[in-house]
Amino acid sequence: MNAAINEGVLGLARAQRLSAVGCMSQAPAFRRDAAQLRDLDVDAGLHLNFTEALGESGLYLPLPRLIAFSYARMLDAGRVKRQIERQLDAFEAAMGRAPDFIDGHQHVHQLPQIRHALFAVLARRYPGQGPWLRYTAPGCLDGVPTPLRRKARIIAALGSAAFARAAAQAGLRTNRRFLGVYDFQGGAQAYDDLLTLWLRNSCDGDLLMCHPALPAGGRSGMDAQRGAEYQVLSKPGLDEWMSAIGLRIVRYADA
Structure with missing residues (x-):
């Protein structure tokens, strides 16, 4: 989405603190x-995107409207598939290969109409090797605050x-369970506490x-919390702590 996110993600990937990177393929920064x-x-x-235009024309709606329209089957199916x-196409042009995985910005990949179009496109483009x-x-949420x-x-x-049923029918793998959902508040200490719970x-x-994202002064809200996440994920000793409790970060394509 922007240079600060790219720099933070690339730095953490080089340090082997991340195993996967989702890309908004039509964003200029990507x-x-x-x-x-x-x-x-x-x-x-x-990182399939139907909510952030990022300077591009297309089918981009605020998330509540997108959810409502998809459940009411009011989205234009042709426009969804073309997007x-x-x-x-943009991902493959930039990376020179097909994506290792597909997810969705604000989890839009699992919504009705969008998921139907996605599985149809995957079957056509990547038969047998999606x-x-x-x-x-x-996943397990022991200790995680009730609102989260x-x-x-x-x-x-x-x-x-x-979505899981459709993936199984298509013969495509998914992760086992999902962690990391929170309210994007609280700064580095709150994120550190949550990360410890999720990993345990x-x-x-x-x-x-x-x-x-790479931290920078003067940011607020989500931008500041992205910087807080970077501070926690890049802190010295995280690898050793994970190893001590029997965890390691691996590429899912190699798992």
């Missing part, structure tokens, strides 16, 4: 920095079960999402 991502030992995937195709897909049903547990379950309720609760094959 096209500019894709060459740096190509050489890194991470899964690179399409998925364009974003895959990418892995993000499944949003929450509720948010994780709401995300899953918006399509995770149907995690099991083999679970996916933990994050949203880091």
Whole structure:
């Protein structure tokens, strides 16, 4: 989405603190920095986007409207499919290969109409060798505050079960369970506390999402919290702590 996010993500990937990077393929910042991502030992995937125009024309709606329209089957099916195709084309043009995985900005990939179009496109473009897909049903949430547990379950309720069934029918892999849902507040200490809970609760094959960006002064809201995530994910000793409790970060394509 912007240079600060790219720099933070690339730095964490080089330090082997991340195993996968989702890309908004039509964003100018992605096209500019894709060459740096190509050489890194991470899964690179399409972060399917229907809510952030980023200067591009297309089918982009505020998330509440997109959810309502998709459940009412009011989206133009042809436009949905063409937008998925364009974003895959842009990813492949920048990276020189198909994506290792596909997920969705604000989890839109699992919504009705969008998921139907996505599986149709994947079957046509990548027969027999499709990418892995993000499944949003929450993993163990022991100790996670009640409002954040509720948010994780709401995300899953918006399509995770149907998405998992469609993935199984298509012969495509998904992560086991999903962690990392929170309210994007609280600064570095709050994120550090949550990360500790998520990692202690995690099991083999679970996916933990994050949203880091290189910190910079004067930022507020989501931008500041992205910087806080970067501080926690890049802190010295994280690798050793994870190793001590029996965890390691791996590329899902290699799992």
